[in-house]
Structures are given as C-alpha cells and as structure tokens.
Amino acid sequence: MAHQVTLNWVAPATGDPVATYDVKRAQVVGGVVGAFASIANPEPSATTYVDTTVVAGLAYAYEVSSVNANGESAPCTAVQVLIPLATPQPPTGLVGTPS
16 A cells, blocks of 8 residues: 655745745654655645655654745744554465365
C-alpha cells in the first residue's frame, strides 16, 4: 500500500506577492528532527502539496516558507507526521493435498 502526506497551509494575507512556496521535509528519528531539505516548489496559488515519497514506519517533519523576488520568508511552524506500517498482503496459491 502506498502512503502519502497531504500538507495544507494558508497563504500570507499581507506583504509582497508570493512567487512560489518552498516545501521542506526532514526525517525524525528518536524524536530528533534532522536537517530540512527542499522537496517541492508549488505555484503561488497552491496551498496544498501531496508528498507521495514517504516510507511506512518512518516519521517526517515538514515546513513551508513563502518566496518572492525579495527572498524567502521564515518557515511556518513545523508539523510532524508518522507514516503507519501497513499490514502484509495475504499469501496466495494455497493448495490442500490429501494424504
């Protein structure tokens, strides 16, 4: 089963127009957030991003910042997400043989 994380945010209400957003992700291990790295740059009209590259059993932290010609804003407050482990698929090809 494929997992995904859907992020939603609210566009800034004031300031110069946003040219893009910078979505960053870090892995969380033992409650410690690793280094954030950029994974997407959605259009300025977007306020949603779906991360389809997550792995079951791992935890991630996400943050988003606004970007325009003047630079990049501070990131929003980070959010952490734990991707659940999936149950295994059932076995197939079961055959009973009388003896």
